[in-house]
Amino acid sequence: MVIRLLAAVVVALLGLSAAVPTAHADATDDQFLAALRSAGIGDQTSNAHAIDAGHFVCVKLDNGSTPTEVETDVKNSSNMPEYHAGFFVGASVSAYCPRHKPELG
Numbered sequence: 001m002v003i004r005l006l007a008a009v010v011v012a013l014l015g016l017s018a019a020v021p022t023a024h025a026d027a028t029d030d031q032f033l034a035a036l037r038s039a040g041i042g043d044q045t046s047n048a049h050a051i052d053a054g055h056f057v058c059v060k061l062d063n064g065s066t067p068t069e070v071e072t073d074v075k076n077s078s079n080m081p082e083y084h085a086g087f088f089v090g091a092s093v094s095a096y097c098p099r100h101k102p103e104l105g
Contacts, residue, residue: 032091035091039091040084041084041087041088053088054088057074067103070089090104
């Protein structure tokens with residue numbers, strides 16, 4: 001389901017690894033993962049991959065993609081239903097880049 005997205009995220013993160021510090025699970029990560037679980041997302045992936053993908057949502061937004069474009073990327077690369085892709089983007093923004101919340105409106 002989210003395997004393709006996660007593979008793309010891993011490849012992209014490898015390129016960004018020098019610029020982005022390694023993530024360690026913390027309270028924010030735990031809340032993010034709980035939000036995904038509550039929506040039925042993440043059952044087929046590791047927590048670390050879901051966290052990395054959540055951070056990558058923010059990277060894409062920081063680089064000028066719109067939330068709709070990111071949602072479409074998530075949907076197409078993961079085969080998530082549209083609702084789950086949108087939820088994933090929203091949960092990522094809430095957890096990791098709340099500066100983008102106004103764009104979600």
